[in-house]
Amino acid sequence: MNKLNAAIANLVMAAMLVASMPAHAAIVGTEQMVTQETRAASLAKVETFMASEQVAAQLEAWGVAPEVVSARVAALSDAELQQLAANMETDPAGGVLVLIGVIFVVLIILEIVGVTNIFNRV
Amino acid sequence: MRLQILPILLLAVAGCAVGPEHRTLQAAGDPVELVQVPFFPQDDYQCGPAALATVLADAGIDIRPAQLTPQIYVPERRGSLQAELLAATRRHGRVPYLLPPSLAPILAELRAGRPVLVFQNLGLERWPIWHYAVLVGFDPAQEKFLLRSGPRRRLVTRARSFLGSWDRAGRWSMIVASPSEPPAGADVLRWLQAIAPFESTGKLEIAARGYEAAVERWPGDASAWTALGNVRYREQRLDEAVTAYRRALELAPGNWVARNNLVQTLVDAGCPGRAREWADGAVAPPPEMAASWAHTLEALAAAGKDECGGR
Numbered sequence: 001m002n003k004l005n006a007a008i009a010n011l012v013m014a015a016m017l018v019a020s021m022p023a024h025a026a027i028v029g030t031e032q033m034v035t036q037e038t039r040a041a042s043l044a045k046v047e048t049f050m051a052s053e054q055v056a057a058q059l060e061a062w063g064v065a066p067e068v069v070s071a072r073v074a075a076l077s078d079a080e081l082q083q084l085a086a087n088m089e090t091d092p093a094g095g096v097l098v099l100i101g102v103i104f105v106v107l108i109i110l111e112i113v114g115v116t117n118i119f120n121r122v
Numbered sequence: 123m124r125l126q127i128l129p130i131l132l133l134a135v136a137g138c139a140v141g142p143e144h145r146t147l148q149a150a151g152d153p154v155e156l157v158q159v160p161f162f163p164q165d166d167y168q169c170g171p172a173a174l175a176t177v178l179a180d181a182g183i184d185i186r187p188a189q190l191t192p193q194i195y196v197p198e199r200r201g202s203l204q205a206e207l208l209a210a211t212r213r214h215g216r217v218p219y220l221l222p223p224s225l226a227p228i229l230a231e232l233r234a235g236r237p238v239l240v241f242q243n244l245g246l247e248r249w250p251i252w253h254y255a256v257l258v259g260f261d262p263a264q265e266k267f268l269l270r271s272g273p274r275r276r277l278v279t280r281a282r283s284f285l286g287s288w289d290r291a292g293r294w295s296m297i298v299a300s301p302s303e304p305p306a307g308a309d310v311l312r313w314l315q316a317i318a319p320f321e322s323t324g325k326l327e328i329a330a331r332g333y334e335a336a337v338e339r340w341p342g343d344a345s346a347w348t349a350l351g352n353v354r355y356r357e358q359r360l361d362e363a364v365t366a367y368r369r370a371l372e373l374a375p376g377n378w379v380a381r382n383n384l385v386q387t388l389v390d391a392g393c394p395g396r397a398r399e400w401a402d403g404a405v406a407p408p409p410e411m412a413a414s415w416a417h418t419l420e421a422l423a424a425a426g427k428d429e430c431g432g433r
Contacts, residue, residue, distance in 0.1 A: 027383040028414050030349040031318035034311060063197030075209035077319030084205055094241055094252040095167035095201025
């Protein structure tokens with residue numbers, strides 16, 4: 001229920017932002033030009049606003065300290081925010097994970113036959 | 123102890139994609155090793171901060187991985203997201219330039235003395251093990267790549283296994299550039315894509331340096347001039363914006379972003395008369411520009427009397 005309320009509040013805020021923007025607010029920005037954005041500028045603005053909220057919430061849920069989240073989100077471009085908001089949960093995070101069970105065995109075999117080389121890291 | 127048949131089976135499914143890249147390496151001439159590239163051994167899962175600190179430090183920034191951890195590490199993912207590596211590079215005033223998905227430009231950057239941050243999948247597509255490392259050299263005759271990777275200062279890896287891991291991670295690689303110096307092999311669109319986020323996030327001074335460098339390197343490119351116009355507009359340097367947009371339209375009369383933004387800028391500058399000269403007689407814009415163009419025409423229709431005199 002809280003989530004739903006938050007989502008409604010976001011929508012209302014976004015709608016108010018759009019409504020308060022003068023019709024002649026802006027030029028077409030370079031990011032929009034080079035990422036081949038086909039949507040109307042106002043629509044993209046709503047999505048960027050929503051996307052940054054969503055990305056911030058997910059980073060916090062994943063254990064990023066709240067005091068650094070807003071600076072991290074502010075450094076992301078419009079295209080990056082929208083891409084993360086859409087795919088963040090499945091986007092790869094480079095870090096090298098713990099190897100367990102069957103994966104470990106498969107990797108040893110692959111290492112022996114020379115397809116991968118993870119073990120000569122160590 | 124090696125199994126005889128398994129390699130053939132596995133190569134049949136895993137080894138084909140990078141054949142052309144392997145031949146690119148074999149034909150790459152003398153070996154290269156960038157021994158001066160610093161090394162930060164990785165702690166825990168923090169290959170993202172370690173690899174990014176390596177390329178930033180090589181680009182002259184005084185940085186340690188621990189300073190990057192709060193900027194790019196995601197504890198519960200035990201790793202770092204690609205987009206946040208790009209964003210953190212920008213936070214340090216440098217341009218994260220993504221190389222095209224082939225080996226030749228990577229080798230060219232290494233030969234030019236620049237280390238390349240690469241994304242790898244050390245596991246399989248089905249069971250990925252994502253990892254960031256920094257390429258610091260290659261040896262065509264030995265068919266090896268040299269990396270700063272995890273705890274290893276100088277990891278020598280077989281060409282085939284490195285190329286496979288890079289291929290399985292989407293062939294993603296980036297270099298760190300200065301805003302006023304596009305890499306020697308850069309192409310204009312990739313450079314503008316790398317600079318544009320500075321404009322969107324309000325780092326206008328850096329965006330301006332990047333676009334100035336773009337029009338210097340690619341003076342015949344209308345998109346570069348349009349981008350320069352955009353940052354001038356945001357800096358409220360409207361006369362310079364007009365000059366840049368007009369240059370873009372001289373080069374490419376069909377550039378609708380330049381035309382739209384020129385008309386808008388002239389309206390903002392109090393020159394609706396001049397704006398009308400660029401708006402009247404324009405044919406219908408392409409669909410993706412229709413909404414912006416309609417807004418611009420509304421602004422033009424609502425404009426007061428012309429106050430720009432001789433401009």
